[in-house]
Amino acid sequence: MKQYLISATLFGLMVLMTACSKDDVPATRGGDAANAKTILIYMAGKNDLSYALERNLKQIKEGSKHIGENDNLLVFVRRNNGLEEPWLARIKSGVVTDSMSLSNMGITSSDDQNRACDPIVMEGVLRYAFSHYPAMNGNYGLVLWGHGSGWLIEQEVTPKNSRRGFGVDVGDNNSNDRRWINITTMANILKELPHMKFIMGDCCCLMCLENLYELRNTCDYIIGSPAEIPYSGAPYDQIVPDFFADGKFYTNIIDKYYSNIMGNLPLTAVKTSEMDNLAQVTRQTLQAVKEKIGNGYADMTGLIHYYHTDKQDKFFPEYNIFYDAGDYIRTYAPEAVYQQWRQALDRAVIDTRMAIKWNTDKPWSNKYSDFTVTKEKFHGVSMFVSQEPSCGNYARYNEDIKQMAWYETVGGI
Numbered sequence: 109m110k111q112y113l114i115s116a117t118l119f120g121l122m123v124l125m126t127a128c129s130k131d132d133v134p135a136t137r138g139g140d141a142a143n144a145k146t147i148l149i150y151m152a153g154k155n156d157l158s159y160a161l162e163r164n165l166k167q168i169k170e171g172s173k174h175i176g177e178n179d180n181l182l183v184f185v186r187r188n189n190g191l192e193e194p195w196l197a198r199i200k201s202g203v204v205t206d207s208m209s210l211s212n213m214g215i216t217s218s219d220d221q222n223r224a225c226d227p228i229v230m231e232g233v234l235r236y237a238f239s240h241y242p243a244m245n246g247n248y249g250l251v252l253w254g255h256g257s258g259w260l261i262e263q264e265v266t267p268k269n270s271r272r273g274f275g276v277d278v279g280d281n282n283s284n285d286r287r288w289i290n291i292t293t294m295a296n297i298l299k300e301l302p303h304m305k306f307i308m309g310d311c312c313c314l315m316c317l318e319n320l321y322e323l324r325n326t327c328d329y330i331i332g333s334p335a336e337i338p339y340s341g342a343p344y345d346q347i348v349p350d351f352f353a354d355g356k357f358y359t360n361i362i363d364k365y366y367s368n369i370m371g372n373l374p375l376t377a378v379k380t381s382e383m384d385n386l387a388q389v390t391r392q393t394l395q396a397v398k399e400k401i402g403n404g405y406a407d408m409t410g411l412i413h414y415y416h417t418d419k420q421d422k423f424f425p426e427y428n429i430f431y432d433a434g435d436y437i438r439t440y441a442p443e444a445v446y447q448q449w450r451q452a453l454d455r456a457v458i459d460t461r462m463a464i465k466w467n468t469d470k471p472w473s474n475k476y477s478d479f480t481v482t483k484e485k486f487h488g489v490s491m492f493v494s495q496e497p498s499c500g501n502y503a504r505y506n507e508d509i510k511q512m513a514w515y516e517t518v519g520g521i
Contacts, residue, residue: 145247146180147351148237149344152224152254152275155286157339158188164253164341171348172199179352180241184233186224191280194222196233198241208236223277224254225289231297238302246328248304249351253341256311258415258430259318259492261290261508274311291319292511298326305329308351308361312336313415315376316490317390317433320456321514324383329458331358331377334430334490335414338467343368359459366461374414374463376488382456389452390437391518397440405496409478411435414490416468416475417501423474426499434487453487460488494521 149168153161165185172181183204186194197207210222215232217223224230238248252274260272273290298304307323309315309332320330342365350360358377366375397406408428412435418427434453438446464481465472479485492515497503509515 143178144180144241144243145176145178145249145352146182146238146241146243147249147251148182148184148234149251149253150184150224150230150233150275152186152252152277154186154188154224154277154279155255156188157254160339160341161185161187161253164344167344168348169199169202169204170345173202174349175352180243181348181351182237182241184224184237186222186277188278194224194229194233196237219279221277221279221281221287223279223287225273225275225277225287227289227293227297230289230294231300234297234301243302246303246305248302249306249308250298250304250327251308251310251351252314253310255288256309256313257288258313258316258490259291259322259509259512260429260505261292261511274309274314291322292513295322295326298323301326303327306331306351306358308332308342310337310342313430313490315378315488316430316492317386318492318509318512318514320378320380320489321383321387321517322512324380326380328380329358329377330380331361331375333373333375333466334432334488335374335463335466336468337373338369340369356459362459362461369467371461372463373461373466374486374488375461376457377459378456378489379458382452386452386456387514387517389449393437393441393445393449394518394521396442396445397437400440400442406436406440406493408436408493408495411439412479412481412485413476416470418475419470421474423478424500425478426495426502428478429492429505430490431493432485432487433489433491435485436491436493438485453489457488460486462486462488492521 151161168183175181181199182196183199184196193209193211195207195209197204213232213236215229217226218228254275256274257272273288274294276286276288279285304327306329307327313334314332315334323330346364347361350357353360362375362377366373408431412432413428414430416427417429418424437449462481492509494506495502497506
């Protein structure tokens with residue numbers, strides 16, 4: 109078992125304990141398990157997203173009025189609200205039911221802070237949700253609601269330093285000890301749970317090839333943005349029914365999200381079964397790219413980037429990160445090699461919406477006006493490209509990227 113995984117024995121005890129909790133309900137609470145679909149919206153809101161959480165929670169309740177009788181719509185809510193204990197509940201016909209706190213579920217966090225990004229909390233909540241509200245034929249879905257910072261990675265347990273990945277949580281004491289969960293850690297948790305139909309990231313910068321490859325064995329589809337998303341998040345009153353739909357449900361989700369924010373957000377849907385092939389083709393493609401670049405670092409001037417890490421007023425290009433994968437390869441690979449890579453990408457990226465600009469916490473005219481977005485340049489997913497270590501934070505990034513399975517598979521970047 110992985111470092112943060114709950115043992116089978118402990119999990120069994122947890123199920124027995126929670127089945128006899130104070131509301132005295134049976135272990136399986138969902139609808140007809142033979143037809144049930146189960147979607148969990150995991151809301152990591154112990155941070156500055158408090159208002160957005162309440163707004164989205166109201167939308168989720170509204171959306172729940174339009175789903176099937178046997179559909180299980182679950183929310184895990186970690187509010188920035190005093191010492192309220194996080195809770196998991198089913199939302200049915202606009203009403204919160206079966207509400208259970210962490211202690212009710214028998215889940216004890218590693219540092220008594222009840223953080224949504226604590227691997228023990230995340231795994232415990234997911235195991236409880238999927239065991240008490242079972243779905244058939246892999247009809248599970250997970251929505252990651254909160255902050256996100258792509259693949260950027262540090263040790264989650266280092267105190268009082270910014271960590272990267274998903275779901276920053278300031279703890280019950282609202283201290284400066286901000287914790288995240290790394291995507292690598294999250295993937296290890298999800299691999300031990302039922303395979304899901306989809307993961308949707310209502311968080312910034314999820315759709316980088318590094319994350320998509322790390323999560324490829326956990327679900328069939330991944331939906332999200334390669335860029336920063338708006339504070340308001342997705343229009344849940346509109347898209348909740350699509351979580352339970354069949355066919356090209358992902359197209360309906362990104363269409364409604366895209367329209368709701370007037371096209372000011374790039375969005376992408378990826379078929380994870382194509383990620384292994386894309387990695388192998390990328391490995392071959394990067395050999396040709398390296399031959400053109402030589403022993404130096406690629407000049408990334410004018411290429412689309414989806415995030416800028418520097419907070420200073422003056423623009424420093426060395427703080428650009430999450431470059432559009434195709435814009436980079438199109439620039440440096442021979443045309444025939446690029447076209448072969450593009451075919452592999454198009455089999456993985458099954459739907460996308462282009463935006464020429466998007467909401468960001470930094471002035472667009474300062475930090476993002478160094479490129480233009482066109483149909484030729486835009487590919488909907490980002491990829492890390494190593495840069496001179498003396499530039500910005502690249503000394504660390506060039507090393508951190510080696511922890512990602514994508515880097516190991518494609519042979520370095």
